[in-house]
Amino acid sequence: MTARVTFGKDLTGLEGLRAEQIRTILDVAEPFKEISERPIKKVPALRGKTIVNLFYEPSTRTRVSFEFAEKRLSADTVNISGVGSSVQKGETLVDTARNLEAMRIDMVVVRHGSSGAAQFLADRIASNVINGGDGQHEHPTQGLLDMLTIRDHLGGIEGHRVCIVGDILHSRVARSNIWGLLKLGAEVAVCGPPTLVPPGIEELGVQVFKRVEEAIEWAEVLNVLRLQLERMEAGYIPSLREYNRFFGISVARLERAPRDILILHPGPMNRGVEIDSHVADGPHSVILQQVTNGVAVRMAVLYLLAGGSPERAEAAKRESRE
Amino acid sequence: MSRPMVLRGGRVIDPSQGLDERLDLLLVDGRVARLGRDLDAPKGAEVVAVDGLVVAPGLVDLHVHFREPGDEHKETIRSGARAAVAGGFTSVCAMPNTDPPIDDPAAVGFLRAEGQRAGFAHVYPVGAVSVGQKGEEMTEVGELAAAGAVAVSDDGQPVWNAGLMRRVLEYTKAFDIPVFSHSEELGLSRHGVMNEGPVSTALGLRGIPNAAEDVAVARDCIIAELTGGQLHIQHVSTRGAVEIIRAAKARGVAVTAEVTPHHLALTDEAVRGYRTEAKVKPPLRSAASVTAVRDALVEGVIDCVATDHAPHHYEDKEREFDDAPFGLIGVETALAVCIRELVVSGRLDLPELINRLSCRPAQIARLPAGTLAEGSPADVVVFDPEVRWICQPEEFFSLSRNTPFAGQELVGRVVMTIVDGRSVFARGAD
Numbered sequence: 001m002t003a004r005v006t007f008g009k010d011l012t013g014l015e016g017l018r019a020e021q022i023r024t025i026l027d028v029a030e031p032f033k034e035i036s037e038r039p040i041k042k043v044p045a046l047r048g049k050t051i052v053n054l055f056y057e058p059s060t061r062t063r064v065s066f067e068f069a070e071k072r073l074s075a076d077t078v079n080i081s082g083v084g085s086s087v088q089k090g091e092t093l094v095d096t097a098r099n100l101e102a103m104r105i106d107m108v109v110v111r112h113g114s115s116g117a118a119q120f121l122a123d124r125i126a127s128n129v130i131n132g133g134d135g136q137h138e139h140p141t142q143g144l145l146d147m148l149t150i151r152d153h154l155g156g157i158e159g160h161r162v163c164i165v166g167d168i169l170h171s172r173v174a175r176s177n178i179w180g181l182l183k184l185g186a187e188v189a190v191c192g193p194p195t196l197v198p199p200g201i202e203e204l205g206v207q208v209f210k211r212v213e214e215a216i217e218w219a220e221v222l223n224v225l226r227l228q229l230e231r232m233e234a235g236y237i238p239s240l241r242e243y244n245r246f247f248g249i250s251v252a253r254l255e256r257a258p259r260d261i262l263i264l265h266p267g268p269m270n271r272g273v274e275i276d277s278h279v280a281d282g283p284h285s286v287i288l289q290q291v292t293n294g295v296a297v298r299m300a301v302l303y304l305l306a307g308g309s310p311e312r313a314e315a316a317k318r319e320s321r322e
Numbered sequence: 323m324s325r326p327m328v329l330r331g332g333r334v335i336d337p338s339q340g341l342d343e344r345l346d347l348l349l350v351d352g353r354v355a356r357l358g359r360d361l362d363a364p365k366g367a368e369v370v371a372v373d374g375l376v377v378a379p380g381l382v383d384l385h386v387h388f389r390e391p392g393d394e395h396k397e398t399i400r401s402g403a404r405a406a407v408a409g410g411f412t413s414v415c416a417m418p419n420t421d422p423p424i425d426d427p428a429a430v431g432f433l434r435a436e437g438q439r440a441g442f443a444h445v446y447p448v449g450a451v452s453v454g455q456k457g458e459e460m461t462e463v464g465e466l467a468a469a470g471a472v473a474v475s476d477d478g479q480p481v482w483n484a485g486l487m488r489r490v491l492e493y494t495k496a497f498d499i500p501v502f503s504h505s506e507e508l509g510l511s512r513h514g515v516m517n518e519g520p521v522s523t524a525l526g527l528r529g530i531p532n533a534a535e536d537v538a539v540a541r542d543c544i545i546a547e548l549t550g551g552q553l554h555i556q557h558v559s560t561r562g563a564v565e566i567i568r569a570a571k572a573r574g575v576a577v578t579a580e581v582t583p584h585h586l587a588l589t590d591e592a593v594r595g596y597r598t599e600a601k602v603k604p605p606l607r608s609a610a611s612v613t614a615v616r617d618a619l620v621e622g623v624i625d626c627v628a629t630d631h632a633p634h635h636y637e638d639k640e641r642e643f644d645d646a647p648f649g650l651i652g653v654e655t656a657l658a659v660c661i662r663e664l665v666v667s668g669r670l671d672l673p674e675l676i677n678r679l680s681c682r683p684a685q686i687a688r689l690p691a692g693t694l695a696e697g698s699p700a701d702v703v704v705f706d707p708e709v710r711w712i713c714q715p716e717e718f719f720s721l722s723r724n725t726p727f728a729g730q731e732l733v734g735r736v737v738m739t740i741v742d743g744r745s746v747f748a749r750g751a752d
Contacts (some may be wrong), residue, residue, distance in 0.1 A: 015524065096642050114642035115526035116596030135644065137526030175526060199529065201519035 005309070006160045006305050010129040013138035016178040022180055026148050028300040028313040029293070035072055035317060036123050036295055038200050043195035045316045046075035047304055051107040052100060055081035055132070059111050060143070061267055061291065062132050066109050075107075082284040093120060101125045107305065110134070115172075128305045136170050141301060143176030145294040147184065149286050150221055152293070158185030163215040165249065166225030166274050167196040169236075173266045177223055178204055191215040192225075193247060195236040212247050223264040224249050227274045240273050252278045260284055267291070324744045326350045328363045330354070332372035332704065336379055337677035338693035347377055349700040352743040356696060372704050375737055380443075380674045380701035381682040382691050383653060384580055385477070385556055385628035388414075388445070390436065391429075392421025397633040401434065405443035405720040407654040407739040407747040412701035413684065413691040414443050415502075418450040419478030425450035425461045427469035431552050434470045442746050444701070446689060448502060451476040451490050457483050460490055467497040471491040472687045475502035477556060480538055481681030482508055487542060493550030495633070499550040499573050499579070500686060505538035506604070507530070515644055517590040517605040525593065527643060530605050543570035546577050553684055555579040559604040561614035569624045578686050580628040581615045583652055584726060585657040588612070592726050598639045598646035600726040602632070619666025619667050619678065629656045633722030641752075650724050655713055657705065658732035665707070666733055672707055700743035705736045 005024040014022065035041055051070050055063050063081060070077045093112075097120075100108060107128040110118050115135030122129035134137040147157055154160050158236070162181050168174045170191045181188045182205050190197060192210040202208060209215040227243060237243050254261060263275075263285045271277045280287060300313070308316060327349045334357065347359040348355065363369050391614045397405075399416070406414050406599075416433055418424035421579040430447045437445025449466030452517060453459045455476045463474055475496060481487045481503065491501055511534035516522050518529025543566055546553035555567060558579050584602065591607050592600040600606055618624040620635035631639055632649025639646050660679065664670040672676070684692030690699055713730050715723035739747040 060381060092637070092641055112642070114644040116643045119596055135526050137529075172526060175524070198523040199518055199531070200523045204519040204524065 004309070011140050011303070011305060012118045012122055012129065012131045014140045014143050014176045014183070017183070019183045022144070022147070022183055024310050025144055025297065025300050025304060026151060028150055028304060028310050029296040030313045031317045032299040032303070033293070033296040034293065035299070038218060041072050042074055043306060043317055044074045045070065046070070046073040046306055049075045049106040049306060051075045051077045051081045051109065051302070052105050052287060053077060053081065054096070054100070054107045054131070055079070055111040057111050057113050057133070059133070062111060065291070065294040066132060066298050068295050069302055072295070073299055073302055075302070080179065093117060094124060095147060097121050097124045101127065107302065130301060130305065133172050135172065137172050138176045139172040140176050140205070141294065141298050142173050143180040144301070145290055145297040146177055146264055146266070147180050148265060148293045148297055149290045150262065152289070154220065157181060160221065161187045161189070161219050162221040162223060163189040163191055163209065163219040164223045164225065165191045165215060165247065167227055167231055168201065168225070169196045169198045170190050170228070170231070171225050173225060173247045178206055189215060189218060193237055193243070196231065212249070212253065213256070216261065217254055219261060220250060220259065221262045221264065222270055223266070224275050226266065226268065227270060244273050248274055248276060249279050251282065254279060262286055262291055324352065324513060325657050326355070326364045326367035327740070327743065327745070328361060328367050328369045329372050329377050329702070329704065332375050333721065334377045334694065335673050335676050336694040337673050338379065338681045339695055341530065342673050347694065347702065347741045349702070349740065350706070352693050354647050354696050354698050354700050357694060368456050372740070375704050376707050377535065378703050379680045379692050379694050380741065381410045381657065381679045382689060382704050382741065383411045383414045383629050383631070384554070384626065384683045384687055385658070386414045386416055386631040387419065387633065387649070387654060388416045389420060389633055391432070395721070397502055398448050398636050399436040399445055400440035401721045402443070402631070402633070403437060406443040406653045407741065408719045408736065409655065410657050410703035410705060410736040410739055411653055412443050412651070412703065412739060412741050413446060413689050415446045415448050415472060415687055417448050417475060417477045419455060420719055423450045423455045424448070425437055425455065427454050427465040429461070430466050430469035430471050432564050438727060444691070446470070446472045446687065448472065448477070448716070449474045451481055451501065452486060455479060457481060457486060460486065460493065461491055463490065464497055467499050469498065472689065472696045473500045473502050473554070475504065475556070477504040479506050480506040480508065484541060484545065487545050488549060491545055491549040491553060495549070495551050498688070500554045502554045502556055503542050505535060507534045507537040507540050510534035510537065514605070515601060516593050516608050518554035519551070519590060519608055521590045521593060525596065527593070532560040532562050532607065533610065535604055538679070539563040540566045543567065543577055547573065547575045550576065553577045553752060555745055556628070557585065557604055558615060558624055559585045559607050560611050564614050564618040564623055571623065573610070578625045579623070582624050582625045582630045582655045583627060584650060584658055584665070585615055586612065586627070587659050587663045588726060596643040597642055597726065598641070599650055599724050599728070601646050602649055602650050603648040617671060618662070626664050626678045626684060627656065627660055628683065629653050634724045636723055639724050650726055651718070651722050652725070654720060655720050655725060655732060657736065658711070658734045659727060661707060661734035662732055695706060700740060702740040703736060704738040705734055707734045708737050709733070711735055
């Protein structure tokens with residue numbers, strides 16, 4: 001057997017993980033997928049652990065996905081959500097961290113509008129910190145669930161061509177995808193209006209397409225990012241209509257592709273803006289499977305950070321039956 | 323009146339007189355009385371043996387923020403002036419972006435009086451360019467100068483209105499004071515929190531491109547050329563700004579420039595880990611920019627080093643990177659950072675470094691400083707140019723601790739600082 005793959009205290013991003021750690025998370029997610037298909041969706045792997053879901057930004061999908069993952073592993077969970085920024089509330093993030101620490105919790109899942117907020121917490125508390133999305137930095141569990149979904153369909157990651165389309169500049173999903181996919185040997189490209197592609201992105205090891213037609217010509221997978229209305233208000237693009245015309249993923253564009261293209265989207269979708277309904281609901285869309293995989297990947301991350309052994313994941317899954 | 327003092331046996335470096343030799347220095351009645359070999363100590367004089375140490379004109383910092391009035395929990399004139407002498411600075415120029423700003427003669431008088439009362443470094447006020455630093459209406463520049471302001475600036479913010487910059491560069495000619503410019507094009511820097519490049523992309527932080535500085539420096543140099551006013555560009559951080567200043571100087575424009583120790587020493591890699599103590603404007607730049615500003619200082623395109631000492635309370639820096647304020651402190655580390663980055667590597671020799679930290683800045687602001695010529699004010703720094711020490715912010719005299727150099731080894735340390743013939747700082751042997 002190879003040496004056991006171990007994990008640090010926290011998961012703040014995929015940039016800091018090694019390829020074998022990422023592979024291990026995806027492998028551990030496999031047996032956990034099945035738990036969600038059972039009538040009784042619960043195993044005792046995290047019994048007695050207390051987990052706080054600390055969401056400074058509104059989120060439905062990610063928070064609910066984490067909460068299901070935690071509950072299906074039998075953890076005790078508390079949600080702190082709907083809060084504005086800590087600054088508006090008057091309590092600083094460092095004080096929040098100290099208060100959580102004082103309550104002797106085991107893990108924190110944090111979603112925050114500022115890049116680096118997850119790292120900030122991780123540096124200051126002994127509990128495990130999982131980044132549920134920090135500003136424009138990373139959203140590692142989204143990156144992992146995207147990779148799990150790609151692997152399910154293409155049989156692997158290495159050597160496959162994935163293009164991330166849309167607002168790369170402001171996207172934490174893009175960054176986590178880039179780091180994770182590159183580490184597992186994929187070829188990665190980005191495509192979007194030049195105002196929304198950050199300078200120096202090539203130095204991360206990706207190629208840049210200016211036109212979405214070129215991206216479609218090249219890619220086997222498109223990960224289509226949500227375009228936020230604020231980007232238009234801030235002057236990055238002139239209008240949503242124009243965005244859809246030049247960068248939207250439509251059936252007509254995909255029909256010209258030399259191959260079938262797998263369509264991912266981290267949600268929530270703006271139908272008719274970055275993605276047309278016929279594509280979102282079409283035969284090559286795996287968007288709902290991403291959501292399903294999200295729970296399994298988050299179970300894997302929680303399990304591994306809590307000290308669970310990768311080799312025992314299958315056994316952990318079976319415990320409830322015995 | 324203080325006792326006469328003899329500094330005996332030191333290496334006297336005074337670029338204003340082209341001196342670099344082992345000499346004694348006699349200070350009497352707050353003035354330099356004599357420089358020479360084996361001077362007789364007058365009766366009652368204090369004799370200090372400074373063998374192996376450098377004796378130089380006190381350092382001059384054209385750019386400090388002492389936060390008083392308004393933010394005395396970050397720094398006061400007294401604490402700042404005390405930190406300054408601990409770092410070897412005997413004259414400092416205090417920026418006007420306090421609360422309220424230094425935009426009237428009474429405020430200028432307050433700053434001067436507090437500086438004198440503190441009795442450490444000479445504190446020279448810099449008045450605001452615009453009333454309330456709002457960038458609209460010009461202050462009573464003549465009154466400010468008459469009250470003791472040595473320059474005007476809206477530092478903290480750029481003078482965004484080109485028309486106002488034109489008027490102030492014209493008007494200050496009547497009073498023979500320079501305009502210090504924080505040159506930043508807000509349309510290119512707004513919302514940015516660090517240098518724009520691969521590091522900002524990886525960290526997901528919003529970037530400030532070099533162009534935000536280059537565009538503003540170019541505008542200011544062109545207006546200086548139009549008006550003939552004396553322009554001083556603060557904290558130059560980019561290759562583009564260097565080239566623009568070089569070209570302006572070549573055309574005979576009256577422009578001078580400063581660079582900070584942190585822009586000479588650090589790149590934007592220092593931000594990794596979301597280290598808010600490295601959050602500063604202009605932002606720490608790429609390695610290529612660091613090379614460019616070092617070369618420009620050596621070459622003389624950049625005239626001097628100034629710290630942009632910007633104290634912040636630890637609570638303000640202990641937060642999310644986006645929400646932390648810009649700025650870091652520098653007066654207590656500047657000399658040692660410059661020796662490490664410039665002298666140890668052989669880019670500048672010690673006399674030229676002292677020129678850039680003392681003589682040149684004194685000339686730019688027309689301060690009675692930067693020389694040990696007989697009859698000049700007895701402002702002197704004595705330092706060990708070779709001692710290595712670890713930067714420990716908890717030992718600082720500043721009320722603030724926000725330095726990106728914490729834990730780093732620095733080279734060269736002030737042993738004694740003399741202002742107007744009085745020893746105002748002496749470091750005991752460790």
